Amino acid sequence: MRLAPHDRELARQEWAEMAHRLARAAGIEVPGKEQGARWIGVQAQPRRLDLIANLIHIDGTWHAPPGDITRRLADEARRIERDLHLAPPRSTPTSRPAARTAPRASAQLAAVLTQLADEHDGPLAAVRGLIEHTAHRTAHHPGAAGTAHSLLLLARRVHAVQEDLHRAAAGLAQPPVAVEPPAARRSAHRSP
CATH class of the missing domain: 1.10.287 (Helix Hairpins)
Known part of the structure; x- marks a missing residue:
C-alpha cells in the first residue's frame, strides 16, 4: 500500500491497523486462528507498506488464498482510504476496466x-x-x-x-x- 503524494502522514498505529486489515482481507490473518499463516508488515520506505507472508501454516498445510483476493484487497483498500481520510486513486480517461479472464x-x-x-x-x-x-x-x-x-x-x-x-x-x-x-x-x- 502506498500513500498518494498529497495524503497526510499516518501515525504508527494507523500503519499497523492498515497492515492487519489488509492481512485479514487477503485471508492470511484469521482472527482467533493461531495456526494460520505467519506474516509481517515492512515499512522500509516512507509512505509505503509491504506485507510479506509465509504461505505454509505452522501445521505444514499450504495457505490457499481466496479466489477473489484481488477484489477483496481492492475493496479493503477503498474502505481504509475512507476510514483514514485518504485520497482515492485517480482514474485516467485512458484507463481500461480490469480483464475478465484470470491469468494462468x-x-x-x-x-x-x-x-x-x-x-x-x-x-x-x-x-x-x-x-x-x-x-x-x-x-x-x-x-x-x-x-x-x-x-x-x-x-x-x-x-x-x-x-x-x-x-x-x-x-x-x-x-x-x-x-x-x-x-x-x-x-x-x-x-x-
Whole structure:
C-alpha cells in the first residue's frame, strides 16, 4: 500500500491497523486462528507498506488464498482510504476496466516472485537494506564486530534469495514449448 503524494502522514498505529486489515482481507490473518499463516508488515520506505507472508501454516498445510483476493484487497483498500481520510486513486480517461479472464497460475506466481525480488521496490530489497544499515551501524560499536559480520552475511543470503526468486520467476514466465507428435514429424520429412 502506498500513500498518494498529497495524503497526510499516518501515525504508527494507523500503519499497523492498515497492515492487519489488509492481512485479514487477503485471508492470511484469521482472527482467533493461531495456526494460520505467519506474516509481517515492512515499512522500509516512507509512505509505503509491504506485507510479506509465509504461505505454509505452522501445521505444514499450504495457505490457499481466496479466489477473489484481488477484489477483496481492492475493496479493503477503498474502505481504509475512507476510514483514514485518504485520497482515492485517480482514474485516467485512458484507463481500461480490469480483464475478465484470470491469468494462468504460473504467470501469477511469476509476477509475485518478480515483485518480491525487485531490487528497487521489492520488500526483500527493503529488508536487505535494513539489515545492511543495521550491520554498518553495529560495526561502530565496540565489541560488536562479530554481530555486524553476521548481519552482512545474512544480507548476502537475502540477496541470494532474491536472485533465486528472479530465476524461478523467469522459469515460470516462459511459455511451454509445443512438442510436435512423432507421426507428424515423420510425415513432414518425407519427400513426395
